[in-house]
Amino acid sequence: MIFQPVLNVFLLLLLFAPVAAVAVIAMVRRRVGDPPVLTWVLRLVMIVACFAMLLRPGVPGGTTQSLATDTDIVLVVDTTASIVAEDWDGAKPRLDGVRDDVQAIVDEYPGARFALIVFAASAELRMPLTTDTTALISSLEVLRPEVTSRSRGSSVGIAARMLDDTLTNAAKASSERSRMVFYFGDGEQTDGGTPESFASSAAFTDGGAVFGYGTAEGGPMKLTTGGVDPSSGSGEYIQYQGQNALSTIDEANLQTIAEQLGVPYQHREADAAPELPAAPTTTTTLSESGEVGNVIELYWVFALLVAVLLAVELARATMLVARLRALKAPVPEPSPVPERHEGGES
Known part of the structure; x- marks a missing residue:
């Protein structure tokens, strides 16, 4: 396995470490009403997948002359x-x-x-x-x-x-x-x-x-x-x-x-x-010819995982928006029933 990062590894760590720390803290200090632990786990997995994708991992395909x-x-x-x-x-x-x-x-x-x-x-x-x-x-x-x-x-x-x-x-x-x-x-x-x-x-x-x-x-x-x-x-x-x-x-x-x-x-x-x-x-x-020129790229695996997790997040957000709209919708008041009097007159 070799890596061809798009940015310096230390710069990538500087960018992703704070975001991952926020996700871990949110899981540990979860309060009533917060998203379930599984949601934060999936978000943490997405962060790690993005980090791995930008590292551009690959498998050497051999050397050529x-x-x-x-x-x-x-x-x-x-x-x-x-x-x-x-x-x-x-x-x-x-x-x-x-x-x-x-x-x-x-x-x-x-x-x-x-x-x-x-x-x-x-x-x-x-x-x-x-x-x-x-x-x-x-x-x-x-x-x-x-x-x-x-x-x-x-x-x-x-x-x-x-x-x-x-x-x-x-x-x-x-x-x-x-x-x-x-x-x-x-x-x-x-x-x-x-x-x-x-x-x-x-x-x-x-x-x-x-x-x-x-x-x-x-x-x-x-x-x-x-x-x-x-x-x-x-x-x-x-x-x-x-x-x-x-x-x-x-x-x-x-x-x-x-x-x-x-x-x-x-x-x-x-x-x-x-x-x-x-x-x-x-x-x-x-x-x-060096191995870098003959590499089987694997970053697409992590890109696919990120796409799936983003789809899950979008589906969850859509469901929450639908629930909020249902809660805010006004409940129609029942129409009054006319009183009936003797003699058939109302």
Whole structure:
């Protein structure tokens, strides 16, 4: 038997002990007119059952082996205005595809540490290496592209220096761990210059991929204000020469980035799952999954008992209310009987 209490055990005792003491005192000092002893016994049982339910008892279901990936994975995500161009899965923003693919990567490499780099006019380490995948997914959920009014063009390689620094620091801190890089973008070079090279990161990259989003026909882009709420913008589209500006994918730039990193390139589409490389075998191990993850929960037994005892209390309360109403109901007075006189007259 193991326990997974919803609160600290001492806090639960602090909450339930006074209530149980009141029930015991009521039974001991019962006076005439008080509820019968059995009623207080049932109430005490209900208190104990609630306490046991919150302790969340369970029986271990055994241990299982799970795959643990001792790998550092760096995600490099384009957050320029074009990442919300609406040509993913019909007319959805490309950023939706990025989020779906990141989730697939998280599922594929359990136990890995993840870092998130975002880039537009400049690069930013949004999240350092961590095993907290919940925080990673949450960060992507609130991720918004650069503010349209502040956009001055961007380079697809602006994150090269930050990626190199992140991988170098990871290698120094944990040389025994492998490192993978996943780049997410559409390849559009809009600052007029030559993209920075990712070649310096190749020596620290053991795997990964470059994922390209967008179509040759292009997709329109909505104006963005930088708000967390995606509906906070005006809903209008970026204009160019009186028409909606279209963002198209530049696969040549993306192929170049993949070659510099030494990883494959994939053009991503919504109707196909990403092809993810296997994690380096030297850092993939089988670990014993703890008993907590394989527990047969028993709290429902006590929850059922509490429900039954509450039903008994409700039935008893209903009966008492019915009796009180019967006692308070006025007794109708008998109607007077008319006197009868001789001669048949009343």
